[in-house]
C-alpha cells in the first residue's frame with residue numbers, strides 16, 4: 489500500500505508501507521535527499537541521461553554484451569573498454585573490434601587512451617561516425633605498460649598536456665568530450681583538482697573522478713572527499729567513482745561529494761541487477777526482489793550466448809570461466825564449482841555446467 493507520493497523535479501517519489509522496514513535514507517526503497525536531486529547538474533553537453541548511474545569503462549568487462557545488459561537493467565550511460573588512440577590511428581584490427589556495439593546499448597561513451605594530442609585528435613575525428621554519445625579520455629589507467637608509455641594515469645603528472653589533449657579532442661570530436669581521472673598519481677601528488685581544472689579549461693563537458701591514486705591501483709578505500717574537492721572547484725558536471733556497491737553507497741557518494749553522476753565498476757560483476765536497484769531507488773520505488781538462482785543461471789547463459797555470437801566459441805568459453813567465477817563468488821561450494829568450470833573447453837559442456845552449478849544452491 490502506498491504511504492506517500494509526491495512529485496519533485498518531475499520525479500515521482502513513493503514510500504510504500506510494504507517496502508520492508510523503515511529504511512534509512514539511501515537504502516533501497518527509500519526516498520533520496522532533496523538536496524541530491526535539486527543541486528545536481530543533470531546533463532553532459534547535449535546528453536540528458538535518464539538517471540545518474542553509469543557503467544564504468546572496464547577492460548575485459550564492459551564489452552558489448554555487458555553494456556547492453558546494464559542498459560537494459562537501468563544504467564543510463566555505458567562506457568566501452570578503453571581503446572587505444574594509436575590503435576585507431578594505425579587501423580589495428582583488434583582495436584576496431586572493440587568499437588562494435590549493439591543499437592540497444594546506446595547512449596554509449598567511447599573511451600580512448602593516448603597522450604599525443606594529434607593522435608587523440610585523429611582518433612576523435614575517426615570516431616565521429618560511430619553514433620556514440622560521449623568521447624571519454626582515459627587519464628587513470630594504472631597498468632605499468634600503459635603508464636610507461638605516458639598514457640592513462642601518467643597524465644596525472646602533466647596537467648598542461650591534459651589540457652592540450654582535451655582541447656585537441658574537443659576540436660576534432662562532434663560529441664561532448666569527458667575525461668576520467670584519479671585522485672592523483674601517488675600520495676605525494678594528490679592533484680585531482682588541478683587536473684580537473686585542466687580538463688575543464690580544455691573544453692571538456694564533464695570529468696569523472698576515481699577516488700584512488702595510481703599508486704593504490706584498486707586497493708584500500710576510495711577517497712570520496714577528493715571528488716567533493718573537484719566538485720567545488722569546477723563548473724562542469726562531476727561523475728563520482730569508487731566503491732559504489734548498492735543504492736545506499738551510491739546515494740552516500742552523491743550526498744557526501746555533491747557529484748552529479750555516479751559510475752559503477754566492479755560491483756556489476758555477477759550482479760548487473762545493481763542498475764535495476766539503483767534505478768528503482770532513484771525513481772522512489774520499492775526495492776525489487778533479489779535475483780534468485782534461476783535469474784543468475786539465465787543471465788549466465790545469456791552472457792555466454794552473446795559472447796559466442798560476438799567472439800566465437802573458443803574465446804567465449806575462456807571468458808565464460810572468468811564470468812562464472814563472478815556469479816559463483818560467495819556461493820556455497822563455489823570454489824569447487826569454479827575449479828570444474830575452469831577446466832571446460834567445450835561450449836556444450838559449459839552450458840551443462842551452468843545448469844548444474846545452480847541445481848544444488850538454495851536460497852541465495
Ligand SMILES: Cc1cc2nc3c(=O)[nH]c(=O)nc-3n(C[C@H](O)[C@H](O)[C@H](O)COP(=O)(O)O)c2cc1C
Nearest residue numbers: 544545546547569570668698730731732752753754
Ligand atoms: C578489470 C578492470 C578494468 C578496468 N578498465 C578500465 C578502463 O578500461 N578504463 C578506465 O577508465 N578505468 C578502468 N577501470 C577502472 C574502473 O573504471 C573504476 O574506476 C574502478 O574499478 C573503481 O570503481 P569501482 O570501485 O566501482 O570498481 C578498470 C577496473 C577494473 C577492475
